[in-house]
Amino acid sequence: MNAPASAIDVRQPVRLAGLFWLACATAGAAVFFLPGIDSLVEAWVQPEYSHGPLIPIVSAFLLLRQLKTVPAAPVGWTDRLPGLALLVVALLLAVFGRVIQISDFVAYAMILWVGAMLLIGFGWSRGHALWPPVFHLVYMLPLPGALYYGVSTWLQGVSSELGVFFLRLMDVPVYLDGNIIDLGVYKLEVAEACSGLRYLFPILSFSYIFAVLYRGPIWHKAVLLIAAAPLSVLMNSVRIAIAGVVVDRYGLAHVEGITHFLEGWVIFVTCVALLFGLARVLLFFRSDRPRLVDALDLETDGIWTQFLRLGRAPAMVLPAVVMLALAASVTVLPERVPAPIARDSFATFPRGLGAWRMQSDSRLDPGIERVLRADDYMVRLYEAPASDAWVELFAAWYVDQSRGGTHSPEVCLPAGGWEIASLRQIDAPGADGMFTLNRALIQKGLERMLVYYWYDQQGLRTASSFRSRFILTLAKLKTGRSDGALVRLTTPIRVGETEADAEARLQALLKSADGPLAQALPGE
Known part of the structure; x- marks a missing residue:
């Protein structure tokens, strides 16, 4: 190098x-x-x-x-x-x-x-x-927003699995539900801040510098580079496991202090020390067996x-x-300023959609709101008069997706403990005809749900996140706008129901909601 x-x-x-x-x-x-x-x-x-x-x-x-x-x-x-x-x-x-x-x-x-x-x-x-x-x-x-969120969520899952593995090795009773480690008296959430990214990036940089300064075979340098990410994830999982052991052995009073102590530089310095140790081991494969200080x-x-x-x-x-x-x-040259965007707030979204009536209008947890970073959103439950089965309508709108945008449910659903059993694109009926959306069947234990979701880029709807970003780029060139939205419909598959029953329910609400959604999600 x-x-x-x-x-x-x-x-x-x-x-x-x-x-x-x-x-x-x-x-x-x-x-x-x-x-x-x-x-x-x-x-x-x-x-x-x-x-x-x-x-x-x-x-x-x-x-x-x-x-x-x-x-x-x-x-x-x-x-x-x-x-x-x-x-x-x-x-x-x-x-x-x-x-x-x-x-x-x-x-x-x-x-x-x-x-x-x-x-x-x-x-x-x-x-x-x-x-x-x-x-x-x-x-x-x-990292680009979508990539950051995907990597962070994946690392949360890996850290959770490894943390639970270490806890079970130490005979600590534990149950993992998504990214929540249930210790009985305490539930330890492996949040975004615990994903390990704040250790991973500086450690990757350090391993690169280390490989540049290291005087040895190319394969030695490659090992030092490749080892950085697993070491970071491993140490983050150990940190989570230690917090779990403290809760199990000493109670809740000590978990906050030990968690903060093991954050930041403690993990970083430990990973750096392990990299130095790995380099020292690699030197044993050299015939001249130099000291580590001489190999740098x-x-x-x-x-x-x-x-x-x-x-x-x-x-x-x-x-x-x-x-x-x-x-x-x-x-x-004057700065290009897009024209003001005229739209109806989700607060004015109809409480009744045809035969459907709103049962609740809730807000997300503040921590989830910070991750979502939407400029406007709604989470509503609708029920049909002749049925007690509900459909959740979630929509998040962003005025400027260049500073953070839509998060794919493919990434966030597993974080809640839901497993995506099947995922495919289908054509579904809207107010103005058929359009393509994503259809996901998710399950957690014996619970099953059917999910529809799609991206709305200034009136153009697509199931593909890549096509969504391509549409956004063209819109930026044409009008300077970068607003867009994600829409998701979710309904449970109840005992005795088939997927077709749940699908009919989703499509019925979709037809009723499509017109009002067009007022809240402005087109070109």
């Missing part, structure tokens, strides 16, 4: 003009990529990404160290063409992100821009070897000298001029 430091002579005159043009290019980039920078700063406030501000600093350190292995020699313009091509790609991606107002794309483009500047400065023949510090910048990026390239001499090499006057002029011009253009 990195070449060992060598005694390459990199002494050359300091090019102050080159550093000046590099500073100009960087200043222009800071203005042009500002939406991406803002999104990173906003993400770094969250505990899961609090390590983010350190990533650029560490990447810069890795870069300056590795520059010692790059010889100082003239570079022709033809060798810089790949860098110019990458610069064009980075700028186009950033422009696309600015136009559709998805700042994550602008943040991704920044990393490509850094790589492009190195290839322009050092040429492809020498600059392409500098990819490790550039790639490390990926660890400062937040920790040389820091000549960092300032390497920094001065970044200024290549002729190479930096063009990127500097381009970035300053783009910075000026985005400063002068």
